[in-house]
Amino acid sequence: MELALAPETLARWQFGITTVYHFLFVPLTISLAALTAGLQTAWVRSEKEVYLRATKFWGKLFLINIAMGVVTGIVQEFQFGMNWSEYSRFVGDIFGAPLAFEALIAFFFESTFIGLWIFGWDKLPKKIHLACIWMVSIGTILSAYFILAANSWMQHPVGFRINKERGRAELTDFWAVLTQNTALAQAFHTLSAAFLTGGAFMVGLAAYHLARRRHIKVMRTSLRLGLVTVVIAGLLTAISGDTLGKVMFKQQPMKMAAAEALWDGQKPAPFSVFAYGDVDKGHNTVAVEVPGLLSFLANDDFTSYVPGINDVNKAEQQKFGPGDYRPNIPAAYWGFRWMIGFGMASFTLGALGLWLTRKKFLLPGHLRTGDDEVPHLVLFGGRALGPKLTHCFWRVATWTMAFPLIANSWGWIFTEMGRQPWVVYGLFQTRQAVSPGVSQTEVAISMAVFTALYAILAVIEVRLLVKYAKAGPPELTEADLNPPTKIGGDHQDADRPMAFSY
């Protein structure tokens, strides 16, 4: 089979490009919404100005980011019908419902309350305005859950029957689709990774400013919030990743065998650290392994049996008929490793940073710093790191910002490519799913258009982010400190300019 000529190839590339791109913005949106809401809550409760300045700063970056997330999300919603009409016909009865729920419940929440939040600074009393950003945050999380439940159904279809007469899958148990363990584990994993992403973003920008001794008060607060987020979310990402992995070993043994380049089943099975192999012959030529670890990851037991690629392929041939049921092994293997590697690296940096900048009571008196000083970085005992190492740490912390984004992208590439040749595992293959009426030319046009448009927008977006990130938190105005007491704004001055305008 020559995959490059297959009718679904271009459509797959388009889906991959638009989805990975969309998902650069999604995790930042989810986490920055909640973190901004947290900072604003701190402002409303404590009335400390540093929290309001932090809210405004991170809120602005959040808005630049969510704009891209929203508009690229529109493409996702219609792409199924455009490029994957056979898929839509076959699964629409099931797959459409969570999408519709997402729009009717989550998108309306997000988009309506974001408008209220952006323009509401001088129109809403403090607490109602705060409630708006929390509504946005709830909207982003609900949205993630619905779409992940839909995706989980593609990974592990449940709660359905096949209607032979209509030639499609039909829903029999919506609750099962929403609450199956795949959906729970995947939502847990994706959401914690989202917070890891937002935490690392905060740490990175705070480190950038602290290294230059600018905006110290706000950045100190942000650094701590970011570090704590990275450590907690990083731990949760690892735990949920382990859970999801165990679920996958049961539900999609092929994907996990491919993730490990485990060609033949072994008991006990080793965890592969590095492998280079021959896909056609079905074995590795070079392999560095940790014995027994894979058995433990799969089954909580160091001595258990884990089936290999060749075994699963044979089993699936018996079950589904002749064919090649192996995904792209190098993509799955390396995608899995880049995901874990970059995720772990950002978590490690966060843990190190949290220790280096630890709280006052763990430090000797002369190393303690005030709210308006850059914290000393203290590894052990009574000595701060020298200027060179300090500089080095801030720089590494800044670059770590990109790590979770890379990990997220590879995570999706791994889980989607690892499911191939299936679009719905065990039920419907990707090559059956593509739109028969859409020509290759049309797909090529739309792929070229989206790729070019997304590339241009990426340049514009990143430049704006850099501009506002470098500018630092804004100074507060009289109006900021005196929010209205009435809904719609106080009426003393009808001609006062709006606090925010496009």
Next chain:
Amino acid sequence: MELHDIWFVLIAVLWTGYFFLEGFDFGVGVLTRLLARNRPERRVLINTIGPVWDGNEVWLLSAGGATFAAFPEWYATLFSGFYLPLLLILVCLIVRGVGFEYRAKRPEEKWQRNWEWAIFWSSLIPAFLWGVAFGNIVRGVQIDQHFEYVGGLADLFNPYALLGGAVTLTLFTFHGTVFTALKTVGDIRTRARTLALRLGPVTVVLALGFLVWTQLHSGDGASLVALVVAAVALVGALGAIWRVREGWAFALSGVTIAAAVAMLFLSLFPNVMPSTLDADWSLTVTNASSSPYTLKIMTWCAVIAAPLVMLYQAWTYWVFRKRIGTQHIAEAAH
């Protein structure tokens, strides 16, 4: 009335919500060139829809998602069939959304001017293309026995559909002009009213032409009623704006849009996408719909969520009820 009939109505409601709401913000986008004379006025226009355009657009996502869930075959045929026009609409919606958010984020003259042009075109093009799309849905397109669209791109741009496009473009622009008269203060408000009075008659002629054509092509008694309501409301809106009753004018141009959508759906029923090749190959509410179980769950979701959405979106409009003028826009854009 079976569940798939209810869902036919609900899809119509979602499209009505979309065209009613995004209709005026498309219109306002067009007015940034048609009405505004300078940058401060353009900013006034953009800010009348600033807090709400995103929520308005979700009506489209809901219509799309609900069609996917309730009528998967319709969703599949429509979006794979109208591929390139839909691509253009998506590109416009992307550019437009980013334009609103980013335009004021840099002070440079060129940056702002570019985004303003982007907002104008990306409002005008979808306002036109949605009419073309619905014209084709109602008129019927070449659909084969596998429910695949087998016509070409040029077939979509037939006279009836083009007239449909002209109607949505002028009707949305009129709706947006009335909205501007309702939401602004000062000189721009007066000029919005004048423009609405000029635009109104053109809209009436085009809309009547299109709706009567529809009625003759596939109408029945019910669709005739909707046609009359649309026509009366549109003339009423024109009368109200003439008498400077801007609230009434806006309500009536809204009724016009709702009645026009109702008319299109009434003349469509029980088809959802008729085939011009063979009536047996038409997509109908029966052969395009989901299973009763899915429709039941979707109904529960819609019955609970939709009124809530209307409630909190209405509240948003109430929060931002003040008219705005150039004096409300701060000098330094940031």
